[in-house]
Amino acid sequence: MKKKYSILSLIKNAFSNNENWEKMWESPEPKKGYDVIIVGGGGHGLGTAYYLAKEHGIKNIAVIEKGWLGGGNTGRNTTIIRSNYLWNESANLYDHSVKLWENLSEELNFNMMFSQRGVMNLAHNEHDIKEMKRRISANRLNGLDTQWVDTKQIKELVPIMNTENLRYPVLGAAFQPRGGVARHDAVAWGYALRSNEMGVDIIQNCEVKDIKTDNHKVEGVNTSKGFIRANKVAVVASGHTSVLAQTAGVRLPLQSRPLQALVSEPIKPVINTVVMSNAVHAYVSQSDKGELVIGAGTDGYNSFTQRGGYDVIEETVRAIVELYPIFGKMKMLRQWGGIVDICPDASPIISKCEVKGLYFNCGWGTGGFKATPGSANVFAHTVAKDEPHKINEAFNLERFSNGRLIDEHGAAAVAH
Amino acid sequence: MILINCPYCGEREQSEFTNGGEAHVIRPKDPDTLNDKDWGQYVFYRSNPKGIFYERWVHSHGCRKWFNAVRDTSTDTILKIYKLTDNKPDISEFQSSLKSPSGEPAVGSGNFAVKK
Numbered sequence: 001m002k003k004k005y006s007i008l009s010l011i012k013n014a015f016s017n018n019e020n021w022e023k024m025w026e027s028p029e030p031k032k033g034y035d036v037i038i039v040g041g042g043g044h045g046l047g048t049a050y051y052l053a054k055e056h057g058i059k060n061i062a063v064i065e066k067g068w069l070g071g072g073n074t075g076r077n078t079t080i081i082r083s084n085y086l087w088n089e090s091a092n093l094y095d096h097s098v099k100l101w102e103n104l105s106e107e108l109n110f111n112m113m114f115s116q117r118g119v120m121n122l123a124h125n126e127h128d129i130k131e132m133k134r135r136i137s138a139n140r141l142n143g144l145d146t147q148w149v150d151t152k153q154i155k156e157l158v159p160i161m162n163t164e165n166l167r168y169p170v171l172g173a174a175f176q177p178r179g180g181v182a183r184h185d186a187v188a189w190g191y192a193l194r195s196n197e198m199g200v201d202i203i204q205n206c207e208v209k210d211i212k213t214d215n216h217k218v219e220g221v222n223t224s225k226g227f228i229r230a231n232k233v234a235v236v237a238s239g240h241t242s243v244l245a246q247t248a249g250v251r252l253p254l255q256s257r258p259l260q261a262l263v264s265e266p267i268k269p270v271i272n273t274v275v276m277s278n279a280v281h282a283y284v285s286q287s288d289k290g291e292l293v294i295g296a297g298t299d300g301y302n303s304f305t306q307r308g309g310y311d312v313i314e315e316t317v318r319a320i321v322e323l324y325p326i327f328g329k330m331k332m333l334r335q336w337g338g339i340v341d342i343c344p345d346a347s348p349i350i351s352k353c354e355v356k357g358l359y360f361n362c363g364w365g366t367g368g369f370k371a372t373p374g375s376a377n378v379f380a381h382t383v384a385k386d387e388p389h390k391i392n393e394a395f396n397l398e399r400f401s402n403g404r405l406i407d408e409h410g411a412a413a414v415a416h
Numbered sequence: 417m418i419l420i421n422c423p424y425c426g427e428r429e430q431s432e433f434t435n436g437g438e439a440h441v442i443r444p445k446d447p448d449t450l451n452d453k454d455w456g457q458y459v460f461y462r463s464n465p466k467g468i469f470y471e472r473w474v475h476s477h478g479c480r481k482w483f484n485a486v487r488d489t490s491t492d493t494i495l496k497i498y499k500l501t502d503n504k505p506d507i508s509e510f511q512s513s514l515k516s517p518s519g520e521p522a523v524g525s526g527n528f529a530v531k532k
Contacts, residue, residue, distance in 0.1 A: 240466065242464040243464075243466045246465075251457070252461075252464075253460040254464055255437075255462060255464050256489075300435045301430075301435035301471070302435075302437075302464060302471070303489050304466045304489050305490065305491065305492050307492075309431070344460045400456045400459075400460040400461070401453045402452060403452075403456075
């Protein structure tokens with residue numbers, strides 16, 4: 001039955017103290033076998049299930065998650081959405097995603113709280129200016145809405161920013177008005193709800209221990225709830241993708257590192273856009289609750305600890321306080337880390353591999369959230385048709401032997 | 417923040433060091449005879465285990481010397497530090513703290529080393 005959310009259902013449930021909301025999705029025991037098993041119940045994985053069911057008519061699907069839905073990097077990121085990437089391949093992929101974000105609340109009848117408040121990338125030196133102007137030109141050729149704003153315009157958009165009295169003065173910025181933020185839980189829950197309605201089994205608290213293959217063909221997965229047969233296995237496990245790939249004998253060019261973020265105590269609205277700075281390692285936005293959402297960098301070494309080093313936080317906070325002196329006395333509420341899988345060229349891998357029936361959607365590194373709907377959409381196509389969609393053709397594994405890398409380190413430096 | 421015991425200077429904060437990625441990666445002897453796939457493996461592919469990991473460090477804000485370490489990437493515990501001239505310690509010397517491939521507790525996500 002299709003669950004509809006409206007102002008009427010809100011009022012109705014308010015009368016019963018919000019205690020009688022229907023469960024959004026079922027939690028069944030796994031069946032013996034499925035057409036497709038998706039490993040990883042984050043936004044990308046649940047989205048893949050949704051598009052497989054909706055656009056490709058495959059309904060016998062299970063999404064297997066070791067923890068709870070959206071409890072990995074989907075629930076740990078800073079929810080920034082933008083598509084101002086340099087190369088054509090990336091611009092197409094990320095803008096495909098932004099376009100899907102624009103209609104996602106309506107499509108899923110679930111409020112994504114998608115707010116296109118604009119994303120600004122600051123330039124602090126001559127090189128930044130040149131690099132950003134080049135990126136703006138490339139973006140405009142790809143039909144993106146990025147534009148150059150000077151210091152005066154920045155001051156109008158973000159009056160609290162200190163642009164002059166700091167070690168690295170703010171000299172301008174690349175601004176993408178269509179960028180913004182969305183609610184991270186909503187995208188996972190929305191996809192889970194609607195894919196469950198189409199018959200997708202969502203299995204939480206079930207860890208995939210290894211992927212079973214026979215003669216270069218996938219057979220299924222061994223889980224903490226036993227063996228589950230599958231014709232196709234799609235791995236969307238972010239930081240742990242290479243651990244799982246290894247169990248199927250596949251080597252991926254990924255390195256897993258902790259990436260940290262932190263939020264402050266809630267305050268009245270002071271900043272109504274997303275401001276990022278690669279040069280001084282800081283980015284900030286304000287959530288609807290009023291907390292400042294601050295993203296830090298990755299640790300300089302491989303780790304799976306979901307913590308991250310304190311020096312990384314220190315560096316970010318230092319830059320934030322210099323850029324926004326009025327935040328100097330604020331208290332931070334929470335800090336956390338997520339494990340991100342980084343590719344040598346800072347671009348994702350959405351590809352099949354040498355094992356038949358095994359697909360990977362990984363390598364999103366420090367910036368997968370913005371791509372959730374787009375990545376899920378093209379990955380579903382790749383899994384269903386056993387060949388890539390036009391948009392993700394270039395994001396294959398072969399690029400690490402033929403050299404056709406999609407180098408997005410410039411777009412990625414801190415906040416990918 | 418982890419403490420690293422530099423074999424030349426003693427124990428210092430990790431922020432004094434720079435990580436050099438996987439250790440014991442050997443440059444192919446005759447690159448001209450390699451095909452693109454094998455060369456790609458050497459250039460772009462590195463091990464990324466959850467658990468015991470052999471890696472290189474350099475004491476960049478200290479003696480600037482390189483050395484190797486064996487670290488459990490699921491807990492960040494450093495199991496052994498040895499000089500570049502020392503032999504690679506055998507993996508059987510170390511005990512993995514992992515209970516499953518992902519090393520997670522039966523229920524829930526997160527780092528079990530912190531949760532216990």
